[in-house]
Amino acid sequence: MSAPLPTPPEPPPVRDDEAWERLYLERTWAPKKGLIGWLSEVHHTEIGKRYIITAFVFFLLGGIEALLMRWQLSGPEKQVMGPDLYNQVFTMHGSTMMFLFAVPMMEGVGLYLVPLMIGTRNAAFPRLNAFGYWTYLIGGLLLYGGFLLNVGPDAGWFSYVPLAGPQYSPGKRVDIWAQMITFTELAGLAGAVNLIVTVFKHRAPGMSLNRMPLFVWAMLVKSFMVVFAMPAVMVASTSLAMDRLIGTHFFNAAEGGDALLWQHLFWFFGHPEVYIIFIPALGMLSSILAVFTRRQVFGYLPVVLSMVSIGFIGFGLWVHHMFATGLPQLGQSFFTAASLMVALPSGVQIFCWLATLWGGRLWLKLPLYWVLAFFAVFVTGGLTGVMLGTYSVDQQVHDTHFVVAHFHYVLIGGAVFPLFGGLYYWFPKITGRMLGERLGKWNFWTFFLGFNLTFFPLHFLGMMGMPRRVYTYGVERGWQPLNLLATVGAVIMAVSITLLLVNIFWSLKRGEVAGNDPWGADTLEWGTTSPPPSYNFLHLPTVRGRYARWTAAEDQPVVTGVRSDRKEVLVTRLLDAAPDHRAELPGPTLWPLWVALATGVMFIMVIFTPWGIVVGGVLLFITLTGWFWPRPPYKEELAPEQPS
Amino acid sequence: MKRLPIVLWLCTGCGGGLRMLDARGPHVERLRSLWDLLFLISAVVLTAVVLAMLGALLRRRGGSKAQVPEVEAHSVPPDGAGARPVDPARERRMGRVVGLCAGLTVAVLFVITVANASTGAALARLRSPEALEIQVVGHQWWWEFRVQDPDPSRILVTANELHVPVGRPVILKLNSRDVIHSFWVPELTNKRDLIPGQQNTLELQADRPGTFFGQCYEFCGIQHAKMGFVVVAESPEQFEAWRNHQLQPAPQPTAPMAQRGQQVFLQGPCALCHAISGTGAAASTGPNLTHVASRSTLAAGALPFDRGHLAGWILNSQSLKPGNNMPALTLPPDDLQALLVYLESLK
Numbered sequence: 001m002s003a004p005l006p007t008p009p010e011p012p013p014v015r016d017d018e019a020w021e022r023l024y025l026e027r028t029w030a031p032k033k034g035l036i037g038w039l040s041e042v043h044h045t046e047i048g049k050r051y052i053i054t055a056f057v058f059f060l061l062g063g064i065e066a067l068l069m070r071w072q073l074s075g076p077e078k079q080v081m082g083p084d085l086y087n088q089v090f091t092m093h094g095s096t097m098m099f100l101f102a103v104p105m106m107e108g109v110g111l112y113l114v115p116l117m118i119g120t121r122n123a124a125f126p127r128l129n130a131f132g133y134w135t136y137l138i139g140g141l142l143l144y145g146g147f148l149l150n151v152g153p154d155a156g157w158f159s160y161v162p163l164a165g166p167q168y169s170p171g172k173r174v175d176i177w178a179q180m181i182t183f184t185e186l187a188g189l190a191g192a193v194n195l196i197v198t199v200f201k202h203r204a205p206g207m208s209l210n211r212m213p214l215f216v217w218a219m220l221v222k223s224f225m226v227v228f229a230m231p232a233v234m235v236a237s238t239s240l241a242m243d244r245l246i247g248t249h250f251f252n253a254a255e256g257g258d259a260l261l262w263q264h265l266f267w268f269f270g271h272p273e274v275y276i277i278f279i280p281a282l283g284m285l286s287s288i289l290a291v292f293t294r295r296q297v298f299g300y301l302p303v304v305l306s307m308v309s310i311g312f313i314g315f316g317l318w319v320h321h322m323f324a325t326g327l328p329q330l331g332q333s334f335f336t337a338a339s340l341m342v343a344l345p346s347g348v349q350i351f352c353w354l355a356t357l358w359g360g361r362l363w364l365k366l367p368l369y370w371v372l373a374f375f376a377v378f379v380t381g382g383l384t385g386v387m388l389g390t391y392s393v394d395q396q397v398h399d400t401h402f403v404v405a406h407f408h409y410v411l412i413g414g415a416v417f418p419l420f421g422g423l424y425y426w427f428p429k430i431t432g433r434m435l436g437e438r439l440g441k442w443n444f445w446t447f448f449l450g451f452n453l454t455f456f457p458l459h460f461l462g463m464m465g466m467p468r469r470v471y472t473y474g475v476e477r478g479w480q481p482l483n484l485l486a487t488v489g490a491v492i493m494a495v496s497i498t499l500l501l502v503n504i505f506w507s508l509k510r511g512e513v514a515g516n517d518p519w520g521a522d523t524l525e526w527g528t529t530s531p532p533p534s535y536n537f538l539h540l541p542t543v544r545g546r547y548a549r550w551t552a553a554e555d556q557p558v559v560t561g562v563r564s565d566r567k568e569v570l571v572t573r574l575l576d577a578a579p580d581h582r583a584e585l586p587g588p589t590l591w592p593l594w595v596a597l598a599t600g601v602m603f604i605m606v607i608f609t610p611w612g613i614v615v616g617g618v619l620l621f622i623t624l625t626g627w628f629w630p631r632p633p634y635k636e637e638l639a640p641e642q643p644s
Numbered sequence: 645m646k647r648l649p650i651v652l653w654l655c656t657g658c659g660g661g662l663r664m665l666d667a668r669g670p671h672v673e674r675l676r677s678l679w680d681l682l683f684l685i686s687a688v689v690l691t692a693v694v695l696a697m698l699g700a701l702l703r704r705r706g707g708s709k710a711q712v713p714e715v716e717a718h719s720v721p722p723d724g725a726g727a728r729p730v731d732p733a734r735e736r737r738m739g740r741v742v743g744l745c746a747g748l749t750v751a752v753l754f755v756i757t758v759a760n761a762s763t764g765a766a767l768a769r770l771r772s773p774e775a776l777e778i779q780v781v782g783h784q785w786w787w788e789f790r791v792q793d794p795d796p797s798r799i800l801v802t803a804n805e806l807h808v809p810v811g812r813p814v815i816l817k818l819n820s821r822d823v824i825h826s827f828w829v830p831e832l833t834n835k836r837d838l839i840p841g842q843q844n845t846l847e848l849q850a851d852r853p854g855t856f857f858g859q860c861y862e863f864c865g866i867q868h869a870k871m872g873f874v875v876v877a878e879s880p881e882q883f884e885a886w887r888n889h890q891l892q893p894a895p896q897p898t899a900p901m902a903q904r905g906q907q908v909f910l911q912g913p914c915a916l917c918h919a920i921s922g923t924g925a926a927a928s929t930g931p932n933l934t935h936v937a938s939r940s941t942l943a944a945g946a947l948p949f950d951r952g953h954l955a956g957w958i959l960n961s962q963s964l965k966p967g968n969n970m971p972a973l974t975l976p977p978d979d980l981q982a983l984l985v986y987l988e989s990l991k
Contacts, residue, residue, distance in 0.1 A: 082966050083866045156863050162840060163823040163865055168784075253841025259824065260839065295716040295730060298738055324826055324835045324862075326818075326844035329768065333761050340753045347749040348742070350693065355738040357700035359730070363713055364701075375697045376690075383686035390756060392678050392763040395834035396664050399826060399861040463662040465830045467861045470869035474946075477857075478661075520712035550715050 022538055024564040029121070029535040032588045040588040042126035043534055044115050047133050049430065051108025054133075055101050058140060062096035063497060065089045067490055070454070074487035076475040086471035087154040088173075092147055094157025095177060098273065099184045100140045102415055106280035107132075107191040109422065110219040112430070114195055116525035116532060117213050119204030119541040119548075121569045122585050124197040127592045127627065132190030134596030139183025142604060146176040153177035156469060158270060159240065161251035161262045166244045175244055175607040181237040182603055185230040192226035195219055202569060203577040204524065205559060206543035211577075213523045213548070214290075214297060217304050218283025221311040225272050225279070228315065233269035236262060246610060260325060267318035275314040277411065279307055281418035282349060285371055288421050289353055291521045292368040293360025296547055299352040306345035306352075313342045323391040324398045332391040339389025346382060350375070365519075366440045370421030373448050374413060381409025384459070399469075402462025408455045420447070420500070427504075428518050432530040433511030439503040446496035453489025457482040522547035540570060543577075591627035598623045663830035668856070668877070669849040670770055671833050678763045685752060767834075771847055775815040778806065782818075782825030782838035782860070785867035785968055786931050786944040791887060792817075800890050801919075803931030805939040807876045809883035810850050818844040826862035829875050837862055850877030859945065866967035872945025893922025894934045894990050905986025908979045913971070920990065930970065937990045943968070951984055958983065 031037050031046070041047065068089055072080040081089065115123050123129050146152050153173045155164040164174045199220045203212070212220075239250040240262070249255035251262050290297050297303060319327065319335040327335075354375075362368065384406040387393045397403060420443075427435045466479050473479050517526040527549055528537050539558035545551030559579075562568045567585045572578060602616020667673040716730045779790040791800040808814050818827060820838040828835040833848035860871035878886070897903045909915060910924055917930035925933075931944075939949055943965050947953040953964075958980065961970040975983065 083869065084967060087866060154866075160824055160863070163863070168823050168865060259841060294713050298735070299742060302742070325837045325839060326842065329764055332764065333757075336760055337757050340757055343753055344746065344749055348746050351742040351745045354693070354696045354700065355742050357697065358703070359734060359738055360716070361713060362701060372697060372701065376694050379690055379693045383690060386753075386756065387679075387682050387686070390678070390682065390760045392675055392760050392767070392834070393682060395836070396672075396675055396679075396828075396830070398835050399863075460662060463664040463830075465663045465828070465857075465859075467859060467868075469863040472869050518712075520715065522715070547715075 018538065021564055025535040025538065026533070028565055028567055029533075031534060036590070037588065039593055040130075040590045042122075042130045042586070042588050042592070044111050044123040044126065044129060045430075045532060045534075045536075047123075047129045048108050048110075048112025050133055051104050051111060051136070054137060054140065055105035055108055058096050058100040059105070060497070061144070062093050062101055063494065065093040065096065067494055069093065070487040070490040072471060073473075073483050075484065076473050076477070076480055078472060081471065083471040084154065087156075087469075088147065088152040090469055091153045091156050091177070092143070095143065095153065095180065097411075098157055098277075099181065100136075100143065102277040102411065103184070103188055103273070104136050105419065106222065106277060106415075107188065109284075109419075109426075110195055110222070110280060111191060113426065113525060114216055114219050115198055115202065116429075116528070116536055117216055117523045118199065118202060118207060119524045119537060119543070120198070120202040121536045121540070122567070123194050124202055124585075125194045126585055126587075127589060128190050128194055129592075131592035131596050132187040132194070134593050135183050135190070135599060136187035138596060138600040139180045139187065142176060142183065142600075143180040146173070151176055153180075158266050159262075161240065161243070161259050162253070164240060165251055166247075169244075172607055175241060178237040178241045178244070179603045179607060182234060182241075183600075185234050185237075186599070188226050189230050192223035192230075195223040196227070199223075200574050201571050201580075203572050204541050204543050204548075205570070205572055205577055205579050207548065207572075208576045209574075210300075211543060211546045211548070213283075213546075214286035214300070214303055214307075215280075215283035215523070218279050218281075218286070218307055221307045222276050222279045225276050225311050225314065229269045229272035229276065232265050233273075236265035236269070239265075241606070245606065260322070263322050263325065264318070267321045268315070271318040271321065272314045274407075274410070275310055278414045279310060281415045282307055284418040284422040284425075285353065285374060287521075287523065288367045288371050288418075288425050289356050290547065291425070291519050292363045292365055292371070293356050294363055294520075295356065295360040296550075297352065298355035298359055299348075300546060302348050303352050306348045309345045310342060313338065313345070317342060317389070320389050320391070320394065323394040336389060336391050340386060343382065343386055343389075350379065365424075366435070366437060366444065367421040367425035369441070369444045370417045370424070373444070374417040374421070377409055377413030377417060377448075377451070381406055381411075381413050385410060397462050399467055400462035401458040401466045401468060404468055405455050405458035405462060408451075408458075412451060412455075420444075425519070427507070428514030429525055429530045429532070431508060431511075432514055433507050434514050434518060435507045435511060436503050439499055439506070443496055443499045443503060446492055446499065450489045450492030450494075450496055454486045454493060455489070457485050457489075461486075517549075522550045524548050535564075589627075591623065594623040595620065595627055666831050668831040668854060669833070669851050671767055671848060672831060674763055674766045675834060678759055681759055682756065685756070689752075767847070770813065770849070771815070772813040775813040775847065776809065777815050777817060778808075779817045779819070780827060780838065782820040782822070782827075782864070784822050784865050785860070785871040785965075787871070787873045788821075788931070798891060800887055801932050802890055802935070803939075804872075804941065804944045805874045805876065807878060807883055807886045808848070808850055809880040810853055810877050812880065813847060813849045816846045816848065818846060823864050824862050825860045825864050825871070827858065828861050829856050829858035831856050832875065832877075835861055850875075853878050855940075857945065867965055870944060870946040870965050870968075872941070874939075874941060874945060890935050890938070894920050896922070897986055897989055899985070899989075901982050902986045902989050904979075905982035905984070905989075908975070908983045909986060912975070912979075912983075913973060914983075917970075933987070933990060935990055937988050951988060954987060955980060955984055 031041055031043065072078050072086060111123060111129060151172050153176060155169055155174050159174060159177060162168055199216055242248040243250050243252065249257040251257045251259055253259050286297050286303060317335055317338040320339045323332060388403065388406055424435050424440060461479055461482050464479060466473065514530050516529055524541055527541060540562060542557050542559060544553065559570055562570050562582055567587055568582050569585055571580050571583045573580050598616060598619035601619055602612050605612025605615055665676055667676045714728060716728045777792040779792060781788040787804050789802050789806045793799055818836055818838040820840045822840065825838040826835055827838060827846060832850055833846060836844050836846040854877050856875045858873050858875055860868055864871065897906050906923065915925035915927065917927050918933045919926045919928060921934045941947060942949045942953055942957055946965050947957060957964060958973055960972050961968055962972055
């Protein structure tokens with residue numbers, strides 16, 4: 001296509017005038033107004049916030065489901081729920097926490113922070129960003145809509161076939177689960193591609209790869225893992241959907257399929273998934289540690305290499321979820337060794353952080369509380385992880401409550417503790433106000449106590465033989481006292497989360513005003529206002545060292561020559577972040593929403609009829625054509641009045 | 645590390661013991677020593693990390709409430725805004741400690757890998773050609789056991805209660821008729837899945853007589869929670885007696901009540917799913933009932949075997965184990981009584 005573009009009008013004369021610059025930027029980047037404006041938003045801070053809030057709502061829903069389960073299990077033969085509802089509730093809990101909370105939450109935090117941390121004005125693909133969010137939202141609503149209509153999935157969050165196959169799970173429950181997976185994976189991929197390109201091409205001049213904040217490294221590694229892991233589960237969930245809907249036999253042993261194939265495909269995604277959740281948390285930990293030990297993180301290179309190697313090794317140990325399926329001895333030994341190997345980079349991280357703690361002066365504020373608790377909690381989970389990675393032991397405790405204890409220590413310890421630390425740390429940046437200290441301390445201590453009270457006893461219950469995923473147990477098993485203890489712990493955790501919510505809502509209105517940089521922090525997002533304006537930075541920053549703001553010169557130069565009357569950003573080179581060219585980013589539009597809705601129609605309709613492909617295909621064709629219809633890169637020249 | 649106080653407290657104070665550590669056979673004994681090693685390592689590592697963290701916490705504090713403390717970062721020439729350079733000598737010292745810890749991690753992981761593989765090899769050496777072969781077939785939500793014998797007429801089919809001779813290795817051949825299940829008796833063995841279209845094996849051996857509860861450990865549908873079984877380990881003589889008795893067809897009822905009960909069984913819906921050898925009933929959808937009254941439990945370990953539970957189970961199994969595959973039956977009271985008498989006679 002070489003149709004001549006209209007020649008752009010002459011740029012306005014350059015003026016060295018901050019107010020004038022600000023006015024231009026505000027007009028250029030201003031979101032549209034009203035409901036249409038809200039629906040057509042494509043700025044990364046808005047999309048990031050939506051991800052975070054939506055994921056937090058799902059976290060609360062998943063938490064309520066957890067409370068229901070703990071209530072049911074607080075005593076033997078309790079009748080809070082029947083087995084049918086209980087099985088739906090635990091499936092919903094697992095699916096919600098993994099697919100609708102943990103991954104999108106990390107995605108959202110990354111999308112919010114990364115463009116700010118690397119000093120640019122928006123993510124590389126703003127519309128793809130919006131599309132990802134809408135897709136994720138539709139997937140989540142589908143799952144909960146199904147649950148409310150009593151077609152909530154009930155085959156567990158990893159939906160093992162043949163149980164999840166057409167013969168043993170008739171009805172639409174598992175179909176809804178499989179399509180929800182497809183939705184959220186699509187959203188995950190959209191976010192990951194976006195982050196990778198943003199990180200590689202939009203960094204501030206001077207922020208070479210070896211000066212990137214550790215958080216950005218974490219998000220980069222995580223995004224690459226998403227790109228490689230998600231296709232496996234999409235193949236799996238699509239094959240399952242085809243087995244269920246159009247009579248294929250991928251997983252049907254009686255027709256030459258293989259039940260274990262599902263487990264391989266699922267865990268080839270499922271194990272990296274854990275690191276997809278955990279690695280962003282590593283980034284948060286590093287950010288918080290640097291600021292609250294008042295020094296650089298010890299061992300930048302080993303920490304980065306650890307994250308990268310976790311990213312690689314994470315793909316080589318999925319089989320340790322399948323040690324009980326009857327593998328050959330050699331295979332078991334191989335995957336045991338691979339599983340143990342991941343303890344080395346994880347260990348190096350922990351040692352580097354401990355060295356950071358020893359080498360710094362601790363500034364004991366709330367974000368650091370959560371990080372310190374992380375050490376105790378996560379290491380406990382990591383050590384039980386070594387036990388579970390060891391096939392001889394795994395073949396004992398596999399699928400017991402010991403495993404439930406283990407992965408809650410790892411996931412809550414490794415992701416939720418850092419996330420809450422991150423919440424206390426970045427809340428001032430996102431909202432402009434500090435979270436309350438007093439309530440914050442209550443929140444922390446009740447959560448720490450409640451968490452350990454809930455999950456520590458589960459180790460013992462597993463060793464006593466209590467299986468996972470049972471809706472009840474007999475009184476003669478002797479599992480009641482510890483179960484009751486765990487339920488008490490869960491209630492304390494619920495109280496803690498309530499305190500957090502109170503703190504958030506109170507602080508939004510009354511919290512202490514934060515200012516640009518309440519923590520004296522190192523990364524670039526603290527160099528702009530809190531909350532950041534729609535254009536992120538008045539002057540795009542440059543960088544001359546790791547820990548950008550700590551190493552900045554008094555007269556650190558800023559980027560000039562990027563037009564402020566268009567949505568222009570600076571594109572830099574991958575390795576050294578030297579300026580390369582300017583690029584114009586697209587503005588607000590409704591098309592991503594329409595495409596997401598068309599995708600939604602297709603995925604949901606195919607649950608009921610194969611015609612969904614046809615209908616959805618036509619709708620997608622129309623909406624994608626609209627999205628990609630060539631338009632001039634700008635609409636009209638903005639010529640604001642010169643401020644008086 | 646054999647018994648930590650907390651473990652003791654849990655064993656004595658809280659009813660159920662830590663069954664996994666209570667080895668009753670050579671397999672679990674070997675697994676137990678590996679467990680002890682891993683537990684010891686974990687306890688040491690966790691203590692060390694928490695102490696290191698607390699040590700740092702107590703050691704140096706910076707910053708008061710009023711101000712943001714100054715920072716140390718890499719030496720960027722003197723105009724670096726506020727950041728003091730880090731002390732290179734201290735960084736080198738810390739680097740050595742971190743390197744040492746990483747080296748120790750490698751060593752410990754190596755020890756664990758070797759210990760694990762040698763445990764696996766030790767378990768494999770316990771395999772014996774003399775082993776008694778028992779086929780285990782998983783069904784939603786009950787267990788079928790077939791004690792194998794070279795003589796096909798001596799293959800014993802029973803359900804939900806397995807007897808094994810003390811001191812003799814047993815090899816289980818595991819398979820499933822429907823979905824994936826998993827077999828585990830914590831005191832006697834490790835765990836293995838029952839997968840349709842695949843035959844897995846698992847060895848166990850009981851060194852002392854005893855009765856052990858096992859159940860399904862892979863989520864298998866609505867009644868996964870109530871898919872239990874009982875393993876009775878007994879002396880070889882008792883085992884042979886049990887086996888010979890179970891191989892016999894069900895005794896023909898003599899009392900009129902029991903005879904009527906048999907008619908109810910054979911003419912009613914029961915015989916569509918259940919088998920009682922010696923009668924015409926030979927269906928294999930549900931558990932084999934030839935010697936049902938010799939078992940201690942009902943409904944796959946869910947209920948004790950007695951007349952009250954049996955009656956409840958027949959009339960309304962769905963309220964006792966919702967979702968299970970046995971339909972509710974409506975029987976006139978007399979027929980029910982006769983059926984109960986008959987079933988209870990199937991010792």
